Amino acid sequence: MPLVKNGAPAADVYVRVADGDALPDAPVIVSADRLLAEAHALAARGGALGVAWPNDRDVAELVPHLPQLSLVALVFPKFRDGRAFSQARLLRERYGYTGELRATGNVLRDQLLMMVRSGFDALEVEKPADAAAFGKALASYSVFYQPTGDGRRPVAALRRARVAAEAAS
Amino acid sequence: MTSPLQRKLKISGPTVITANRLADGAVVWLANDGRWAETLTRANVVTTSEEALRLLDIAHGDEREAVGAYPAAVALAKDGTPQPATLREKIRSSGPTIAFQATA
Amino acid sequence: MYIHDEFDRTFLKERVAEFRDQVARRLSGELTEEEFKMLRLMNGVYLQLHAYMLRVCIPYGTLASKQLRALARVARRYDKGYGHFTTRQNIQFNWIKLAELPDAMAELAEVGIHGIQTSGNCIRNTTTDAFAGAAPDEIEDPRLYAEVIRQWSTLHPEFTYLPRKFKIAISAATHDRAAIRVHDVGLRLHKKDGRTGFEVMVGGGLGRTPYIGQTIREFLPKEDLLTYLEAILRTYNLGGRRDNIYKARIKILVHDLGAEAFGKLVEEEWAKIKDGALKLDEAGLAAIRAHFHTPDLPALPEKPAVLADALKDPAFARWHAQSVTAHKVPGHAIVTLSLKPVGGPPGDCTADQMDAIADLADAYSHGEVRVAHEQNLVFPHVRQQDLPALWGKLEALGVATPNVGLVTDIISCPGLDYCALANTRSIPIAQQITERFADPERIADIGLLHVNISGCINACGHHHVGHIGILGVEKKDQEFFQITLGGKGNAKARLGELIGPAIPETEVVDVVERLVDTYLSLRTGPGETFIAAVERLGVEPFKDSAYAPR
Structure with missing residues (x-):
C-alpha cells in the first residue's frame, strides 16, 4: 500500500507486530492492547514506537503514552466511517501530539484533503492511482470555512483581514 | 464478492434482471445478448434460481454500464412477452402514474 | 438575502470542478x-426509479429572482420542465442525466446555488422560518445564524x-414555522436578561423511529453557537451507532443514553472548546450580517383603500384570508403562493x-422569494396596496388557490411515482383529496387542517406530525394506508396516534372526508380547529366514524 508522508511518497519503515510476537530491531507498530499492557517495557526498549489505535476507543487513554510514541495509526475501516477524523483532531489540537499521525484502512482520494485538514500527515492510500493524485486532491480547494489545527486560514479570518486592510489604506 | 454457491436466490416464477443505466439513470433490463435493453420486452426471462444468479453475476460484474441490478418477477403475456408483475416495476417500465404539469 | x-x-467553482472530475472517474470505471x-x-444526486434526481439546496429557503430563473433554466435544459419543492426548503429535479449533472451544477453555481450536503451522512442544509426577516413575531432574523451554520458545516x-444524516433547524419567532422539534438539532432563538441566545433541542426526527427533540440547554449565548454545535457533533460522531443504519441517527444515541446524560457529555466536551477559534464575536457576526441585503421598507398606511375595496370581492377575500400574513412593517404583507392546486402534485412547479x-417577485417583492417548509412559495415583502393586482397575476399562474393552511394544503413526499425507497404512491392520494375538497367555501369552513402523506416509513411527508397523517404500506403488491390523528409539528410537537388497521387506496379519501365530517359535527363552533377538537375529544369518536361504514 503506497504511503504518502508530508505530501510525498515515502517508504514505510515501520513493521506491524502482532500481539505476542517478538519485537524486531526496527521501528514497530503495536496494538493498543499491547501498548497499554507493556507500556514500560516498550518505552525502555528505545527506538521508534508506533501504535495502531482503533476508532471505537477514546484517544484520551493514549495521552499518558504520547511522549513515547513516534507514530499513531488511526483507522478508517470503511471510508464512510469517519470517527478517526475526530480522533485525529483531538490528538493534534487538544493533546498536542506532534509525531506521525497516519491514516490507515479504506483511505481513498476523495477523503485525503479532509484527513490532512484533520491533522493526518501520513496516509496509507489504498489505490496507487489515488496516491499518485495526492497533490491534485489536496489542491481541489483553496477556500475553507472552518478553523482546524492544520493552519489553513478559514474564510472568516481572510474576510476580517481584508476589512482591516481596507480600513488601513 | 460471495461466490454463487454460497448465495441463495429463490425465485418463484419468470424473472428478469433490471438495473439503472449509469450515465443517465434510465431503467434497463438484461437482454439475451448480455447487453442492457431499454424495454422490458427484450429482457432475458429466466425461470430457475441458478439462471437468475448467473445473470445477476453478469449484471453485477458490469458496474460501468448499469448499477443496482436486482431480479424482478415478471408475468408472461400469451405470446410470452414479459410484463411487469408489481406496481413498482410497472412504474419503472412506464413512468409515473400521474400526468406531468410541465409544458416543456 | 445573502x-x-x-x-x-471560488468555493462553488472548486466544488463543481471536483464533482466533474468525480463523475469522469466514475464513468471511466476508476471509482466504484x-x-x-x-x-x-x-x-x-440520488438514483431514483427512473433517473437521477438532483436536490438543490436553497439555503434557509431564500431565493433571489435570478436564482429562481436559473432553476427554471435547469428544469428546461436538463430536466422535463418542472421541479419539486420539498419540506426542507430544497428543490428536486427528477430527470437529470449523470453525464450532464456537472454542467447543470456549473449553471447553478453561477448564481450561487448548489446541491452540496443536501444528502449524505453530513450536516444538511439548515432550515428556518420562511417568513424570516418579515415576520412581526421574530426577535431577530434567524437567517444570520443559519448562514453562520452553513459556512461552518460546509465540507467540515x-x-x-x-x-447518519444530520439536520438542523432554527426558529426565532414566537410561532415555530420551522418544525424545530423534529430535527436532529432544533434551535430556538430567544432573549434572556437582555441577551440573545438559543434553546438547544436534540434528538428529534421522524422516520421509522419518531422522536420529539429534547432540550439539553435552555439558554446558550449566541456567541457559543458553533462551539456548542461542534461539541454535539463530536459527541455524536464518536458515539453514534454505525452498526445499523436504522439506529444511527443522533435521536437513537440520545434515547439510549437519556437526554440528560447526552447533554452532560456535550457540556463536558464543550467546556474544553468553548473559548476556542469557533467562538463568535460581534465583529464576526456583523461581517456575515453585512452580506445580507435586506430591503429598506418604508412604513405605509395599513389596509389602504384599494385593498379595502378588493376585500369586498369574496374570491379575493378568501385568498387574502388564507395567503396573506401580517408583515413587521406597516402597510406591507407576506404572501404565500400555493403550490397545491386542485388535482396537482403538491410542491411541483x-x-x-x-x-x-x-418576474412577479421583481415587481412586487423586492426580487425575493422564499420556499416554505409546507412546500409552498412565499413573497416576503409585498405592499398591501399591490395585493389586488398581485392576486390577479398569481391566479393566472395557478398559484393562488385559497387553501394555505387548509385541508388541501397537503404535504406529500414524491412516493412510488418517483422514489426508489417508497412502498406506495402518495401523489395520487393528495390529488384525490384536493379534488374531493375542491370547493373553496367548504375548506374555509373546515378551517386549519394539516394533512401529511408519506409513501413509506421514512416519513418524508412528515405524516407523524400531520393533524391527519397518511402512511403508505404495501401488502402483497397492493397499496394500503395507515391513518394517524392528532400529530403536530410546531413548538408543541406531538406524534399522531394510529386509529386502526390500514385501509385500501380506494378508501382513503372517503375516510378523510368522514374524519372531517365528524369534526364538523362535533366541534364547539368554527373557533375550534380540527386539531383542538381531536385534543378535546381524543381519537375515539373519529375512529368510530372513520371505520363505521365498513
Missing part, C-alpha cells in the same frame, strides 16, 4: 459505485462522514411558472 463574495464563488455513491449524494473535515414567479 450576497456571495469571491470566497463563496459504492465509492461514488457517497460523493454524489453529498452533491444532492471532521463531520462529513457521520454515522413548472419552469414557466418559476420564470413568471421570478
Whole structure:
C-alpha cells in the first residue's frame, strides 16, 4: 500500500507486530492492547514506537503514552466511517501530539484533503492511482470555512483581514 | 464478492434482471445478448434460481454500464412477452402514474 | 438575502470542478459505485426509479429572482420542465442525466446555488422560518445564524462522514414555522436578561423511529453557537451507532443514553472548546450580517383603500384570508403562493411558472422569494396596496388557490411515482383529496387542517406530525394506508396516534372526508380547529366514524 508522508511518497519503515510476537530491531507498530499492557517495557526498549489505535476507543487513554510514541495509526475501516477524523483532531489540537499521525484502512482520494485538514500527515492510500493524485486532491480547494489545527486560514479570518486592510489604506 | 454457491436466490416464477443505466439513470433490463435493453420486452426471462444468479453475476460484474441490478418477477403475456408483475416495476417500465404539469 | 463574495464563488467553482472530475472517474470505471455513491449524494444526486434526481439546496429557503430563473433554466435544459419543492426548503429535479449533472451544477453555481450536503451522512442544509426577516413575531432574523451554520458545516473535515444524516433547524419567532422539534438539532432563538441566545433541542426526527427533540440547554449565548454545535457533533460522531443504519441517527444515541446524560457529555466536551477559534464575536457576526441585503421598507398606511375595496370581492377575500400574513412593517404583507392546486402534485412547479414567479417577485417583492417548509412559495415583502393586482397575476399562474393552511394544503413526499425507497404512491392520494375538497367555501369552513402523506416509513411527508397523517404500506403488491390523528409539528410537537388497521387506496379519501365530517359535527363552533377538537375529544369518536361504514 503506497504511503504518502508530508505530501510525498515515502517508504514505510515501520513493521506491524502482532500481539505476542517478538519485537524486531526496527521501528514497530503495536496494538493498543499491547501498548497499554507493556507500556514500560516498550518505552525502555528505545527506538521508534508506533501504535495502531482503533476508532471505537477514546484517544484520551493514549495521552499518558504520547511522549513515547513516534507514530499513531488511526483507522478508517470503511471510508464512510469517519470517527478517526475526530480522533485525529483531538490528538493534534487538544493533546498536542506532534509525531506521525497516519491514516490507515479504506483511505481513498476523495477523503485525503479532509484527513490532512484533520491533522493526518501520513496516509496509507489504498489505490496507487489515488496516491499518485495526492497533490491534485489536496489542491481541489483553496477556500475553507472552518478553523482546524492544520493552519489553513478559514474564510472568516481572510474576510476580517481584508476589512482591516481596507480600513488601513 | 460471495461466490454463487454460497448465495441463495429463490425465485418463484419468470424473472428478469433490471438495473439503472449509469450515465443517465434510465431503467434497463438484461437482454439475451448480455447487453442492457431499454424495454422490458427484450429482457432475458429466466425461470430457475441458478439462471437468475448467473445473470445477476453478469449484471453485477458490469458496474460501468448499469448499477443496482436486482431480479424482478415478471408475468408472461400469451405470446410470452414479459410484463411487469408489481406496481413498482410497472412504474419503472412506464413512468409515473400521474400526468406531468410541465409544458416543456 | 445573502450576497456571495469571491470566497463563496471560488468555493462553488472548486466544488463543481471536483464533482466533474468525480463523475469522469466514475464513468471511466476508476471509482466504484459504492465509492461514488457517497460523493454524489453529498452533491444532492440520488438514483431514483427512473433517473437521477438532483436536490438543490436553497439555503434557509431564500431565493433571489435570478436564482429562481436559473432553476427554471435547469428544469428546461436538463430536466422535463418542472421541479419539486420539498419540506426542507430544497428543490428536486427528477430527470437529470449523470453525464450532464456537472454542467447543470456549473449553471447553478453561477448564481450561487448548489446541491452540496443536501444528502449524505453530513450536516444538511439548515432550515428556518420562511417568513424570516418579515415576520412581526421574530426577535431577530434567524437567517444570520443559519448562514453562520452553513459556512461552518460546509465540507467540515471532521463531520462529513457521520454515522447518519444530520439536520438542523432554527426558529426565532414566537410561532415555530420551522418544525424545530423534529430535527436532529432544533434551535430556538430567544432573549434572556437582555441577551440573545438559543434553546438547544436534540434528538428529534421522524422516520421509522419518531422522536420529539429534547432540550439539553435552555439558554446558550449566541456567541457559543458553533462551539456548542461542534461539541454535539463530536459527541455524536464518536458515539453514534454505525452498526445499523436504522439506529444511527443522533435521536437513537440520545434515547439510549437519556437526554440528560447526552447533554452532560456535550457540556463536558464543550467546556474544553468553548473559548476556542469557533467562538463568535460581534465583529464576526456583523461581517456575515453585512452580506445580507435586506430591503429598506418604508412604513405605509395599513389596509389602504384599494385593498379595502378588493376585500369586498369574496374570491379575493378568501385568498387574502388564507395567503396573506401580517408583515413587521406597516402597510406591507407576506404572501404565500400555493403550490397545491386542485388535482396537482403538491410542491411541483413548472419552469414557466418559476420564470413568471421570478418576474412577479421583481415587481412586487423586492426580487425575493422564499420556499416554505409546507412546500409552498412565499413573497416576503409585498405592499398591501399591490395585493389586488398581485392576486390577479398569481391566479393566472395557478398559484393562488385559497387553501394555505387548509385541508388541501397537503404535504406529500414524491412516493412510488418517483422514489426508489417508497412502498406506495402518495401523489395520487393528495390529488384525490384536493379534488374531493375542491370547493373553496367548504375548506374555509373546515378551517386549519394539516394533512401529511408519506409513501413509506421514512416519513418524508412528515405524516407523524400531520393533524391527519397518511402512511403508505404495501401488502402483497397492493397499496394500503395507515391513518394517524392528532400529530403536530410546531413548538408543541406531538406524534399522531394510529386509529386502526390500514385501509385500501380506494378508501382513503372517503375516510378523510368522514374524519372531517365528524369534526364538523362535533366541534364547539368554527373557533375550534380540527386539531383542538381531536385534543378535546381524543381519537375515539373519529375512529368510530372513520371505520363505521365498513
